[in-house]
Amino acid sequence: MYLSSLTFTLLAMPVLLLLFCCIPQKGKPVFLLLAGMLLTCWNGPAGILIPAVFVCFNYGIGLLLGKLSEKRRLCLAVLLAAVTTQAAALTIIRQNRQDAAFIPIGIAITTLLGIGYLIGIYRKKYPPERNFLHLALYLTFFPVMFAGPLLSYQEFSRQLKESRPNIRCLGDGLGLFVRGLAEKVMLADTLGYVFRELRQTDPAGISMLTAWLTVMSFSMYLYFELLGYADMARGLSRCFGLELPKNFGQPFFSSSVTQFMENWNITHILWFQTNFRHLLFGRAKHRWVKYASLVLMWMLIGLWYKPSVQFLLWGMLIGLILAAELNFFKHIPDRNYAVGLVYTAISLQFSWVLFFADNMTQVLHFWRAMVGFGSGLIDKYGVYFLTSYIVLLLVCFYIATDLFRNITERISTTAVGRKIASYMPLIDSVLLIFCLACMLYTDAPAELWLQL
Amino acid sequence: MHRQYHYRTLLMLLIVYLAVMCNTTLRGFPKPTVQTVLDGSWAQHTEQFLGENLGFHDSLFRLKTQMDLFIGERIIQNVYITDDMLLEKLPAEQDETVVDSAAVLNDFYQKYRIPSYFVLVPSASEIYESSLPANTVKEEQETLIRQIYANVQTGIRCVDACNVLSSVKDEYIFYRTDSRWTSYGAYCVYQSAIRKMGLTAVPYNRYVISHMSTEFRGNLYEKTLYDGVQADVLDCYTYESGAQIVSVTAHYADGTTEDRGTALYDMSLLQSGNMYEFYLGKPCAMLEIQTNLENDKKLLVYKDDFADCMIPFLLQHYSRICVVDLEQSMEISERLADPTEFTQVLFLAGMENWSEIWQKKRMTQ
Incomplete structure (x- = not known):
C-alpha cells in the first residue's frame, strides 16, 4: 500500500494511529512490525516472503559476526559473502520486476539497511541485535520503505528505546x-x-x-x-x-554539483559514504585514490537506483564532475x-x-x-x-x-x-x-x- | 511552533477527515475473499471504491478541475475545455495499426458478399479544430479516415462524414458536453449515407422535433465536472405518417431476450443518470426492430453508441433492422444475427471508439 493512496490515508492510517495510541509502550514495536507487514503485503501476501528471508539472513549473520568478532579475517570473509549475496539477490529480484506480486515495496531499502547493519557490527560500532523483533522492525520499518530517509541501526534502536510518543x-x-x-x-x-x-x-x-x-x-x-x-x-x-x-x-x-548533491538524497548518499567509501578507502592518502573512490561510489549509487548501464553512466558522470570540482x-x-x-x-x-x-x-x-x-x-x-x-x-x-x-x-x-x-x-x-x-x-x- | 498549535493541527485535520468520511457511503464496499485478497485485486477495488464514493466527491473533483484550469492547463482528463464546448482529445495512435483495421471489414465482405456501407465519424475536435486551445497538437483524423477508407475493398462503399459535418459545422451537430453527435448531426450524415444505399432520404421538414430534455450533460461533463459550458438539448424526431414500429426485441450477450413492445425510445431513462440511453434503451448486444413497411429490405447495422441517434432515421426504409453492438466479438454477433438474412450491412462508428474497438479485436484475435 502506497503512502499516497486513499486506502492508506483514509482507512489504514487512522486505524493504525488509533491503535498505536491505545497499545501500551511495551507492545508498540511489535505492533509497528505487524502493521508494517500487513501494509507491505497489502497488494499481494507473497510480498512478505522476500523481506522475511532478508531479515532472517541478516539476523543470523549478525549473530555470527558477533561470535567471530575476534577473528578479523574470518569475520571479513563472512561479511563480504553476506554483502555480495544480498546485493546479488537484490539485483536478481529487481530484474524480475514483472512478477509484481512477489516484489515487495522497498526491498532495495531493506537491503541497504541490512548491509549497513552488518558492516556496523563488523566495525564494532554496536553488538549484534539479539531481539529478532527489533531488527525485523528496523529492516522493514514501513514509512521509510519508499524513499527513505535511512537511519543507522544505532540511532534507530536508541530512538526506539527512548521514544515516548505523545499528542504533540x-x-x-x-x-x-x-x-x-x-x-x-x-x-x-x-x-x-x-x-x-x-x-x-x-x-x-x-x-x-x-x-x-x-x-x-x-x-x-x-x-x-x-x-x-x-x-x-x-x-x-x-x-x-x-x-x-x-x-x-x-x-x-x-x-x-557538489553543493547540489549534498542536498540530494542526503541519507542515502551518507550511507554509501560510510559503508563503502570510508570503509574501503578511508585510510587512503593519495588524492587520485580519493577521486577514484568517489567515482566508484557514485557508480554504485547509480546502480542502486536501477541496475542498468545508463544509471552506471549517470553515476560515473556525476562522480567525475564531483572529482573535477574537488580538484580543479x-x-x-x-x-x-x-x-x-x-x-x-x-x-x-x-x-x-x-x-x-x-x-x-x-x-x-x-x-x-x-x-x-x-x-x-x-x-x-x-x-x-x-x-x-x-x-x-x-x-x-x-x-x-x-x-x-x-x-x-x-x-x-x-x-x-x-x-x-x-x-x-x-x-x-x-x-x-x-x-x-x-x-x-x-x-x-x-x-x-x-x-x- | 507553539505547543497549542499541535492540538489545533490535530483538531483541524480531524474535522476535515470526519467530514469527508461521514459523507462516504460504505454501502457496496468490496467484500474480501481469499482469492481476491491473495491476488491483490481486492486492494485495487477498495482503492477504486474509495475514489468513487468519497464524501464530497463531486465538489472535490470540481476543485481539482479548477486547480488545473487555474495553473493554465486547458486539457483535463483528455478533454479540451473551450469557451463553448467540451471536446474529446483522442489518444495518440500508431497510424499504421488503425489503418489495418480495414482488414476486418474486408474479411467480412469476402465471406458474405452483401452490399456493405461504412461510416466513420470524426470526433468533434476534428470538426471544431479552430476552437481548440492554442498550440495544441492533435492527430489528423481526416487523413486517418481517408487512409482507412482507401484500404477498404471496392465492394464496401464509404461515406465521407468529415465533409458532410464540416459543411454544417455552424449548426448544432455535436453536443457541447458529450463526445457524440446530436440527432441533427446524425440526420445530415444519414442523408448522404442513405443516398449511397440507393434510397431517398425523408425530407427534414416532415419530422416533428420535440425537446426531450434541456438539461443533458454528457460523458465529457462527467469526466471533468466542468460547469462553464451550457447544458445540452436532447431532441426526438418523429415522423407521424412514416413507417411505424411493430416490435422491438433486445438480445443480450448471455442469450436472454427482452420484448420492448413497440417503442424505440425509453422515456424512463430521461430521469436516470445516463440520459443518452434514451435513444435506444438500455445497451444490449443486439436490438431487433420490425416495422410495418412491406418490403424485403433488411438492414444489419454494426455500430457503437454513435449510431443511437441515426437508427430512428433508418427505420423509415426497412422492414427489419438488426443493430449489433460492435464491442461484441465476431462469433457472438454472428450467432445473434446471421448476416446472410440481410440485404444490406452498415458499419457505423465514431473515430474514438473505432480505434479502441479495433485494438480490442486485434488482441482477442
Missing part, C-alpha cells in the same frame, strides 16, 4: 505528513503528467524547447516525488515518536556565483536524461536537441506546455531552491511570521482537502520510485 508528536507529525502528501500528489503528480505527455514526442524529432521542458519537468518530478515520500515518512515516524533526519535539502539553484574548480563558485549556477544547472539537466531515456540512442538524441541540433528550436507541442505550465514550473523551482527558505526564515522571526505560523493548522487542513481532490484521479500511473 502526533499533531506535528500529521502536519508534516500532509505537507509531504501535498508535495507528492499536488506537485509531483502534475509534473509527472507534464513529463509523460512531453515524453510522447519522438526523441529523434524533438525540438530544443521540448527537450529542455522534458528534462526540467522530469528533474522537478523526481525531486518532488522523492521529497514527498520522504516527508510523509518523516511525518508518520514522528507520529510514532521517532525523529528521522531530512532526506532532501533544497538543492536547485546550487552553484556547484574548487574556488570558481565563490568567485563567480552566476557562472557556477549556470554550469550546475546545465550539467545536471544533461545528466537527468540518462535517468529517463529508454536507450543510449535516445540519450544522444536528447543531448543533441538540448544543444540546439535537434529538429528546430521550438515546436507547437513545446509552446503549449510552456504556456500552460510555466507558472507551475517556476513555482516548483522556487520551492526547490533555498531562496525560499531564506525568506521564510527571515519572516518567521517577525510578527507577520508568527501570525502565519498560527495559521499553519488551517493551512494544513486546506492542503488535506486539496490533496484529496488530487487523489481522486484514479488513473494515476505507476509510482516513479517503483520504476527506478
Whole structure:
C-alpha cells in the first residue's frame, strides 16, 4: 500500500494511529512490525516472503559476526559473502520486476539497511541485535520503505528505546505528513503528467524547447516525488515518536554539483559514504585514490537506483564532475556565483536524461536537441506546455531552491511570521482537502520510485 | 511552533477527515475473499471504491478541475475545455495499426458478399479544430479516415462524414458536453449515407422535433465536472405518417431476450443518470426492430453508441433492422444475427471508439 493512496490515508492510517495510541509502550514495536507487514503485503501476501528471508539472513549473520568478532579475517570473509549475496539477490529480484506480486515495496531499502547493519557490527560500532523483533522492525520499518530517509541501526534502536510518543508528536507529525502528501500528489503528480505527455514526442524529432521542458519537468518530478515520500515518512515516524533526519535539502539553484548533491538524497548518499567509501578507502592518502573512490561510489549509487548501464553512466558522470570540482574548480563558485549556477544547472539537466531515456540512442538524441541540433528550436507541442505550465514550473523551482527558505526564515522571526505560523493548522487542513481532490484521479500511473 | 498549535493541527485535520468520511457511503464496499485478497485485486477495488464514493466527491473533483484550469492547463482528463464546448482529445495512435483495421471489414465482405456501407465519424475536435486551445497538437483524423477508407475493398462503399459535418459545422451537430453527435448531426450524415444505399432520404421538414430534455450533460461533463459550458438539448424526431414500429426485441450477450413492445425510445431513462440511453434503451448486444413497411429490405447495422441517434432515421426504409453492438466479438454477433438474412450491412462508428474497438479485436484475435 502506497503512502499516497486513499486506502492508506483514509482507512489504514487512522486505524493504525488509533491503535498505536491505545497499545501500551511495551507492545508498540511489535505492533509497528505487524502493521508494517500487513501494509507491505497489502497488494499481494507473497510480498512478505522476500523481506522475511532478508531479515532472517541478516539476523543470523549478525549473530555470527558477533561470535567471530575476534577473528578479523574470518569475520571479513563472512561479511563480504553476506554483502555480495544480498546485493546479488537484490539485483536478481529487481530484474524480475514483472512478477509484481512477489516484489515487495522497498526491498532495495531493506537491503541497504541490512548491509549497513552488518558492516556496523563488523566495525564494532554496536553488538549484534539479539531481539529478532527489533531488527525485523528496523529492516522493514514501513514509512521509510519508499524513499527513505535511512537511519543507522544505532540511532534507530536508541530512538526506539527512548521514544515516548505523545499528542504533540502526533499533531506535528500529521502536519508534516500532509505537507509531504501535498508535495507528492499536488506537485509531483502534475509534473509527472507534464513529463509523460512531453515524453510522447519522438526523441529523434524533438525540438530544443521540448527537450529542455522534458528534462526540467522530469528533474522537478523526481525531486518532488522523492521529497514527498520522504516527508510523509518523516511525518508518520514522528507520529510514532521517532525523529528521522531530512532526506532532501533544497538543492536547485546550487552553484556547484557538489553543493547540489549534498542536498540530494542526503541519507542515502551518507550511507554509501560510510559503508563503502570510508570503509574501503578511508585510510587512503593519495588524492587520485580519493577521486577514484568517489567515482566508484557514485557508480554504485547509480546502480542502486536501477541496475542498468545508463544509471552506471549517470553515476560515473556525476562522480567525475564531483572529482573535477574537488580538484580543479574548487574556488570558481565563490568567485563567480552566476557562472557556477549556470554550469550546475546545465550539467545536471544533461545528466537527468540518462535517468529517463529508454536507450543510449535516445540519450544522444536528447543531448543533441538540448544543444540546439535537434529538429528546430521550438515546436507547437513545446509552446503549449510552456504556456500552460510555466507558472507551475517556476513555482516548483522556487520551492526547490533555498531562496525560499531564506525568506521564510527571515519572516518567521517577525510578527507577520508568527501570525502565519498560527495559521499553519488551517493551512494544513486546506492542503488535506486539496490533496484529496488530487487523489481522486484514479488513473494515476505507476509510482516513479517503483520504476527506478 | 507553539505547543497549542499541535492540538489545533490535530483538531483541524480531524474535522476535515470526519467530514469527508461521514459523507462516504460504505454501502457496496468490496467484500474480501481469499482469492481476491491473495491476488491483490481486492486492494485495487477498495482503492477504486474509495475514489468513487468519497464524501464530497463531486465538489472535490470540481476543485481539482479548477486547480488545473487555474495553473493554465486547458486539457483535463483528455478533454479540451473551450469557451463553448467540451471536446474529446483522442489518444495518440500508431497510424499504421488503425489503418489495418480495414482488414476486418474486408474479411467480412469476402465471406458474405452483401452490399456493405461504412461510416466513420470524426470526433468533434476534428470538426471544431479552430476552437481548440492554442498550440495544441492533435492527430489528423481526416487523413486517418481517408487512409482507412482507401484500404477498404471496392465492394464496401464509404461515406465521407468529415465533409458532410464540416459543411454544417455552424449548426448544432455535436453536443457541447458529450463526445457524440446530436440527432441533427446524425440526420445530415444519414442523408448522404442513405443516398449511397440507393434510397431517398425523408425530407427534414416532415419530422416533428420535440425537446426531450434541456438539461443533458454528457460523458465529457462527467469526466471533468466542468460547469462553464451550457447544458445540452436532447431532441426526438418523429415522423407521424412514416413507417411505424411493430416490435422491438433486445438480445443480450448471455442469450436472454427482452420484448420492448413497440417503442424505440425509453422515456424512463430521461430521469436516470445516463440520459443518452434514451435513444435506444438500455445497451444490449443486439436490438431487433420490425416495422410495418412491406418490403424485403433488411438492414444489419454494426455500430457503437454513435449510431443511437441515426437508427430512428433508418427505420423509415426497412422492414427489419438488426443493430449489433460492435464491442461484441465476431462469433457472438454472428450467432445473434446471421448476416446472410440481410440485404444490406452498415458499419457505423465514431473515430474514438473505432480505434479502441479495433485494438480490442486485434488482441482477442
